[in-house]
Amino acid sequence: xxxxxxxxxxxxxxxxxxxxxxxxxxxxxxxxxxxxxxxxxxxxxxxxxxxxxxxxxxxxxxxxxxxxxxxxxxxxx
Numbered sequence: 001x002x003x004x005x006x007x008x009x010x011x012x013x014x015x016x017x018x019x020x021x022x023x024x025x026x027x028x029x030x031x032x033x034x035x036x037x038x039x040x041x042x043x044x045x046x047x048x049x050x051x052x053x054x055x056x057x058x059x060x061x062x063x064x065x066x067x068x069x070x071x072x073x074x075x076x077x
Contacts, residue, residue, distance in 0.1 A: 013074035027068045034064050
């Protein structure tokens with residue numbers, strides 16, 4: 001399973017920003033990871049019994065970049 005399975009939006013946000021849990025990445029490195037890591041990109045090339053994410057990779061990337069630029073605030077909860 002993936003490391004974010006079952007996490008609340010707040011917990012996922014904190015995990016993405018925590019270098020101890022995200023592979024030692026800064027916020028800028030998180031964006032690089034989301035842009036081009038083969039495992040991340042794999043989500044947009046589903047195999048049998050898998051469906052595409054509800055957003056294109058380009059829109060996902062744009063949203064992630066905007067989130068980081070605006071301060072990478074996490075939801076409460």
